Amino acid sequence: MHVSIVGSGYVGTTVAACLADLGHDVINIEVDEDIVATINAGEAPIHESGLAERIADHAGTRLRATTNYDAVRETDVTFLCLPTPQADDGSLDLAIMEAGAESLGRALAGKDDDHLVVVKSTVLPGTTEDVVAPILEAESGTPIGEGIEVAMNPEFLRMGTAVQDFLEPDKVVFGTASDETAAILRELYSPILERDGTDLVETDIREAELIKYANNAFLASKVSLVNELGNVAKAYGADAYEVLEAVGLDDRISERFMRSGLGWGGSCFPKDVNALRAGAREQGYEPELLDATVAVNDGQPRRLVALLADHVPLEGARIAVLGLAFKPGTDDIRKSRALDVIDALTARGADVVAYDPVAIENVRPDYPDIEYADSAEGALADADGAVVATDWPEFDDLSFDGMARKVLVDGRRIDVDEDALEVYEGLTW
Ligand SMILES: NC(=O)C1=CN([C@@H]2O[C@H](COP(=O)(O)OP(=O)(O)OC[C@H]3O[C@@H](n4cnc5c(N)ncnc54)[C@H](O)[C@@H]3O)[C@@H](O)[C@H]2O)C=CC1
Ligand SMILES: O=C(O)[C@H]1O[C@H](OP(=O)(O)OP(=O)(O)OC[C@H]2O[C@@H](n3ccc(=O)[nH]c3=O)[C@H](O)[C@@H]2O)[C@H](O)[C@@H](O)[C@@H]1O
Numbered sequence: 001m002h003v004s005i006v007g008s009g010y011v012g013t014t015v016a017a018c019l020a021d022l023g024h025d026v027i028n029i030e031v032d033e034d035i036v037a038t039i040n041a042g043e044a045p046i047h048e049s050g051l052a053e054r055i056a057d058h059a060g061t062r063l064r065a066t067t068n069y070d071a072v073r074e075t076d077v078t079f080l081c082l083p084t085p086q087a088d089d090g091s092l093d094l095a096i097m098e099a100g101a102e103s104l105g106r107a108l109a110g111k112d113d114d115h116l117v118v119v120k121s122t123v124l125p126g127t128t129e130d131v132v133a134p135i136l137e138a139e140s141g142t143p144i145g146e147g148i149e150v151a152m153n154p155e156f157l158r159m160g161t162a163v164q165d166f167l168e169p170d171k172v173v174f175g176t177a178s179d180e181t182a183a184i185l186r187e188l189y190s191p192i193l194e195r196d197g198t199d200l201v202e203t204d205i206r207e208a209e210l211i212k213y214a215n216n217a218f219l220a221s222k223v224s225l226v227n228e229l230g231n232v233a234k235a236y237g238a239d240a241y242e243v244l245e246a247v248g249l250d251d252r253i254s255e256r257f258m259r260s261g262l263g264w265g266g267s268c269f270p271k272d273v274n275a276l277r278a279g280a281r282e283q284g285y286e287p288e289l290l291d292a293t294v295a296v297n298d299g300q301p302r303r304l305v306a307l308l309a310d311h312v313p314l315e316g317a318r319i320a321v322l323g324l325a326f327k328p329g330t331d332d333i334r335k336s337r338a339l340d341v342i343d344a345l346t347a348r349g350a351d352v353v354a355y356d357p358v359a360i361e362n363v364r365p366d367y368p369d370i371e372y373a374d375s376a377e378g379a380l381a382d383a384d385g386a387v388v389a390t391d392w393p394e395f396d397d398l399s400f401d402g403m404a405r406k407v408l409v410d411g412r413r414i415d416v417d418e419d420a421l422e423v424y425e426g427l428t429w
Pocket of ligand 1 (some may be wrong): 006007008009010011012029030031032035081082083084096099100103120121122123155156157158159267268
């Protein structure tokens with residue numbers, strides 16, 4: 001099948017490379033010329049395991065990139081993989097989606113045969129039919145249903161395991177208005193749907209849009225609940241990890257997403273939970289539990305710093321922050337809890353020395369005044385205390401020999417030789 005993918009970021013690039021790998025002919029349409037040149041040179045514009053090989057294999061043949069939307073006319077299906085960021089008030093900002101839909105609609109004006117536009121970006125219920133479709137219709141001059149169809153196909157991949165998550169998903173969701181449209185998507189995804197373990201959900205467009213938000217809201221709330229239980233465990237002097245490991249043995253709960261500590265960050269959970277809260281309010285519903293999910297999450301970095309302050313007077317103290325990425329395996333620092341920890345430490349007068357194996361250069365522009373080390377041990381040298389903000393595997397079995405005071409507060413439950421420390425505190429254990 002001939003497929004165009006608008007937006008070549010984490011999702012668009014991964015989907016493009018994987019669909020090319022499955023045998024489709026794919027073209028990425030992207031405004032960033034560097035990304036276009038990188039893909040056409042056979043290289044990956046982002047770091048994801050298994051991505052570079054796939055782009056190298058297919059670039060120039062089944063995978064191409066361009067800045068020109070006219071390329072959509074050579075394709076049967078277009079996926080919109082554009083950013084759907086958070087506006088200043090927390091609500092969903094659709095400006096980029098609207099601009100992309102306009103360009104796509106204009107390009108489709110010159111197309112003779114039928115075209116399917118699939119929204120893959122995370123958007124609130126109603127966006128595909130009430131925002132994207134009317135723009136496509138107005139710009140192309142073709143009524144929806146008479147040459148252009150729309151569908152919604154949310155994406156559940158995680159950063160760091162994007163390729164594997166796309167090719168081996170738990171579920172694939174098609175939100176369509178007709179079985180003909182669903183059939184096109186079934187054909188496109190057929191190798192993925194045929195594998196054992198992939199559930200196919202076929203539903204209406206509005207439900208597909210909401211499934212994505214409900215999924216992320218559930219996972220974020222699960223971590224916040226685990227963190228609340230963890231805080232209670234800590235108050236009782238109990239180990240939350242032992243407690244929740246046992247709880248997770250209940251099939252109805254599952255042992256996954258049970259790691260308590262500093263909480264959730266990243267480019268998706270925060271913006272998606274906030275968009276759903278704002279959307280729910282707009283619909284006249286007060287999302288109290290989702291509000292609490294965010295409040296508990298926002299409290300964890302402050303709790304970590306308060307715990308450290310119990311052992312180290314922070315004013316003028318040299319404090320090592322280990323880990324800056326929002327989770328291990330990525331250099332993404334968007335809404336990383338580590339940044340809240342740094343803010344809280346500097347607000348209390350501490351001198352921060354930070355280390356991360358890959359994310360330092362992403363933090364430096366916004367935090368030019370803190371110190372950066374080129375190894376964990378370098379950050380720990382002469383430190384009066386340290387905190388773990390990201391559970392990078394390389395932080396297991398650290399040596400604390402160089403610390404001025406061997407105080408470690410762990411926000412992520414790394415493997416530590418507690419006997420090598422003067423003070424070891426876990427955030428929830
Ligand atoms: N990053 C992730 O792990 C996941 C993201 N999502 C959702 O997928 C959507 C895309 O997210 P990401 O790929 O992370 O975003 P991203 O920011 O990594 O990539 C978006 C790309 O679109 C390009 N772009 C912006 N305006 C454009 C335009 N008018 N025409 C063509 N290209 C344009 C940007 O230059 C950028 O390369 C969002 O709705 C996000 O919530 C869903 C699941 C996972
Ligand atoms: O919509 C999205 O973009 C994606 O958001 C998340 O993926 P991602 O943000 O890449 O990262 P996760 O692995 O889900 O972790 C999110 C945050 O939760 C934290 N977390 C996760 C699990 C856990 O047990 N405890 C915990 O604190 C992580 O440290 C991280 O900060 C979802 O897992 C994906 O399914 C979804 O597609």
